[in-house]
Structure formats: structure tokens, C-alpha cells
Amino acid sequence: MAIDVGLLNDCPAGLPGVSVESEDAAKEAGLKLVMGYHQGHLSLWVPGGKETPLSVDFSHGKQGYRLDHDRVRHERLVKALGKPREDRHRVVDATAGLGRDAALMAQAGFQVTLIERSPLIHALLADGLARAPAALAEQMTLLPCQDSRDLQDSALHAVYLDPMFPSREKSAAVKKDLLWLQWINDYPSLEEEQAMMEWAWALSPHRIVVKRPAKAPYLAGRAPGFSQKGKAVRFDVYPLG
Numbered sequence: 289m290a291i292d293v294g295l296l297n298d299c300p301a302g303l304p305g306v307s308v309e310s311e312d313a314a315k316e317a318g319l320k321l322v323m324g325y326h327q328g329h330l331s332l333w334v335p336g337g338k339e340t341p342l343s344v345d346f347s348h349g350k351q352g353y354r355l356d357h358d359r360v361r362h363e364r365l366v367k368a369l370g371k372p373r374e375d376r377h378r379v380v381d382a383t384a385g386l387g388r389d390a391a392l393m394a395q396a397g398f399q400v401t402l403i404e405r406s407p408l409i410h411a412l413l414a415d416g417l418a419r420a421p422a423a424l425a426e427q428m429t430l431l432p433c434q435d436s437r438d439l440q441d442s443a444l445h446a447v448y449l450d451p452m453f454p455s456r457e458k459s460a461a462v463k464k465d466l467l468w469l470q471w472i473n474d475y476p477s478l479e480e481e482q483a484m485m486e487w488a489w490a491l492s493p494h495r496i497v498v499k500r501p502a503k504a505p506y507l508a509g510r511a512p513g514f515s516q517k518g519k520a521v522r523f524d525v526y527p528l529g
């Protein structure tokens with residue numbers, strides 16, 4: 289079950305969580321995470337913890353480096369997407385999360401529609417996009433917080449899926465941001481995975497690309513046409529036409 293997050297007074301209105309006056313109050317209330325503004329970014333962090341707060345930043349740090357024009361075409365995700373055909377440059381990122389993969393796809397030249405159903409993660413993403421470089425932000429459209437399966441769309445190059453998958457590693461080895469995402473999100477059931485695949489199929493994109501941990505079973509048990517394999521993750525590609 290997802291945990292409750294402490295919401296400081298400066299958080300956007302309407303988010304789910306427990307209102308707290310201060311970080312100390314969140315800690316005293318036993319809340320594992322708190323949300324508020326840190327250095328001008330909407331952020332999530334462990335109250336009283338030493339870890340750097342988590343926010344979405346498309347300009348600096350590791351993400352900024354990966355977005356370099358020359359590097360992006362070497363990314364396995366971009367290879368898995370292949371070259372867009374005709375005038376189909378649009379990709380639906382149905383599990384947008386913190387928008388990292390969406391930014392790679394946008395930088396590779398795709399027009400990306402981002403969908404995120406967790407209100408807290410959606411708020412982080414919206415804040416990051418509001419600060420993103422204009423050229424990148426123009427390639428990315430964040431829809432209002434919703435379940436992607438409510439979307440009907442057509443003429444897509446690809447639907448991209450990166451649903452949560454339980455980590456096999458011990459907590460200390462799991463990256464901080466991944467661990468925190470795991471705290472506030474529930475894992476999809478097999479039925480949900482199947483529904484996600486069926487929805488993606490029904491949109492008739494040229495291909496569906498699914499990100500999985502390297503050793504994880506195929507999403508919804510469906511074998512892909514081929515995979516782009518890396519050490520830690522692989523991208524399963526379902527060419528549809």
C-alpha cells in the first residue's frame with residue numbers, strides 16, 4: 289500500500305496527503321516523506337534525512353547530461369523506438385513518472401504526450417516542465433493527471449510503457465528516487481498489466497516499447513518482436529505495422 293506524504297504549506301492545492309506545518313512536524317508524525325519547495329523546485333524528501341530532495345530538473349545534473357544532442361541517439365530507448373515513418377512523430381508516454389524517458393524521446397525529435405496518474409508525481413513533473421528549456425518543453429505535452437487508459441488517440445509512432453516493477457535488490461542498493469517512487473505507488477497487478485497492453489494495442493501505433501528490468505518477465509506475459517538489451521534494463525519492442 290502507498291504511504292501518506294506530508295504536505296508543507298507551499299504545496300500546490302488539492303494534492304493527496306497530510307498537511308504539516310514543518311519538516312520537523314512531519315518527522316514527529318512518523319511520515320516517511322514530505323513534499324514542498326526546496327531551492328525553488330517542488331521536491332520530495334525524507335523529513336530530517338540527509339538525502340538530496342527529489343525534483344524534476346531537465347537542465348542540470350545527470351538528466352541534463354543525458355539530454356545532450358549527440359548522446360541521445362545512442363540511448364537504447366531511442367534505438368528501440370526506431371525511425372519515425374511518414375509524418376508520425378508522436379509518442380504517448382503512458383507511464384511518465386519523472387519524465388526522464390520522455391525527455392530523451394523528445395530530445396530525439398519525437399513529440400511526446402506524457403500521462404501520469406499519481407497526483408504527487410504529476411505535480412513534480414508539471415513543476416519540472418514549467419522550468420524546462422523552451423526547445424524541450426515544446427516537444428512535451430503533459431496531460432492533466434489521469435489514468436492513461438482513459439486516453440483515445442491515433443496516428444501515433446509509438447506507445448511507451450514503463451510500469452513499476454518490484455526491485456529484487458535490497459533497499460540500500462535501490463536508487464533513492466526509485467525507492468521513494470515505490471513508496472508512493474502501488475505495483476500493477478497482472479490484470480492491470482494486461483489491460484495496459486490491450487489499451488496500447490487498441491491505439492494502433494507503429495510500435496509499443498516496454499521498459500523492463502533486464503531479467504523481468506515480459507509485460508503481461510506477451511513476447512515482444514525483439515528487445516534492446518542492456519545490463520540493468522531492456523526495451524521490449526512490439527512492432528504492430
Ligand SMILES: C[S@@+](CC[C@H](N)C(=O)[O-])C[C@H]1O[C@@H](n2cnc3c(N)ncnc32)[C@H](O)[C@@H]1O
Nearest residue numbers: 383384385386387388389404405406435436450
Ligand atoms: C517506473 S515509473 C516511470 C518512470 C519514467 N519512465 C521516467 O523516466 O521517469 C512508472 C510511473 O507510471 C505511472 N503509472 C502506472 N500506471 C499508470 C497508468 N495506468 N496511467 C498513468 N500513469 C501510470 C506510475 O504512477 C509511475 O509514476
